Amino acid sequence: MGKKIYNNRYAKIIVMISFVFVLLNCSDNSNTNFSSWMEGILLVVKVPQVETPNEPDKPTLENEFEIHSITPDVLLENTNFVITGKNLHLLSPNELWGEGGEKYVSFTNTSDDEIKAQVKRCSKPILEVLFVIPSKGKENRFLPCLGSFYYSFRSYFLETNQEIVNFEPRELNPSLQGLVNLGEIVFGIEPELPSGISFDTKTGIVTGIPTSSTNQLFQPFQVTASLKTNPKLKIHSDFQLIVLTSEEKNNRTCREISATSTCKGPSPHVCSNSDKCFMSKLACVSDTECGL
Incomplete structure (x- = not known):
């Protein structure tokens, strides 16, 4: 006016x-x-001109939020982590992890200065994250992201009084190598292995001569590899094994038979442990009562 x-x-x-x-x-x-x-x-004497102020350039997305810290600095699958910073409500898993980031990370609670998140799966053993810190500016940091490691096989068939052909963790597993790169590691196993079987805590290798049967049952085991200086930093592997006597091994052996009126199929098989007739050898060895 x-x-x-x-x-x-x-x-x-x-x-x-x-x-x-x-x-x-x-x-x-x-x-x-x-x-x-x-x-x-x-x-x-001139009539004053009312100038319309120029609208400032809209900030780019990377300037809208800041990441000050991620805790812990080593991420593990199926564990939680916390991001602190500024304007974090604008951040999404895709900005943090790249395209498809929501497949690997989920945000459970978000505010302007903190995000509580969970790693669902490590897409890479090393993740690059852009930190924006007022006192330091922009800085790319690399965070290890470790998942599970594996043995050569998931299931092992052992025979009593027969020496085990050593089975051990796969050396080329990226998560296991990532943990080794952080320092000396130790292995542990739960529950205790059957009698006669030994476990090396330095290498994770299973050796020995089993002396007792597991009564035709598979037993599951979980192996952990943890950082010696920080036992809470650990990754896992699972396998199962069965120990058979000579007789039990023979009873589980799948044998091909001729097709009959009660057992038909392109390649019928049976084993002494079961009264079933299987249409193929694959079907027989996949059964819980048969196969080696």
Whole structure:
């Protein structure tokens, strides 16, 4: 409202001065000096222009949020971590992990200065994350992300009084190598292995000569590899084994038979442990009571 009043006042002044100027032009040319003075006034007096302020450039996405820290600094599958920073409600798993990040990370609780998240799966053994810290600026950091490791097989068939052909963790597993890169590691196993079987806590290798049967049952085991200086930092592997006597092994052996009225199929098989008839050898060895 105030601006409109000022604009009206300026307009009236200009009209009055213009009227005087016209009168002077009609008078004697002897008033040339006064006329020039009035023209100067007209050049000085201008209606103020209301300028529209320029809109600032919209900030880019990477400047909208800041990441100050990620705790812990080694991420493990199926564990939680915390991100601290600024404007974190604008951050999504895709900005943190790249395209498809929601497949690997889930945000469980988000606020402006903190995100509680969970690693569902490590897409890579080393993850690059852009940190934006006021005192340091932008900085790329690399966080280890470790998942499970594996043995050569998931299931082992052992025979009593027969020496085990050593089975051990796969050396090329990226998560196991990532843990080794952080320092000395130790292995542990639960539950205790059957009698006669040994476990090396330095290498995770299983050796020995089993002396007792597991009564036709598979037993599951979980092996952990942990950092010696930080036992809470550990990754896992699972396998199962069965120990058979010679007789039990023979009873589990799948044998091909001729097709009969009660046992038909392209390649019928049976084993002494079961009264079933299987259409193929694969079906037989896949059964829990048969196969080696």
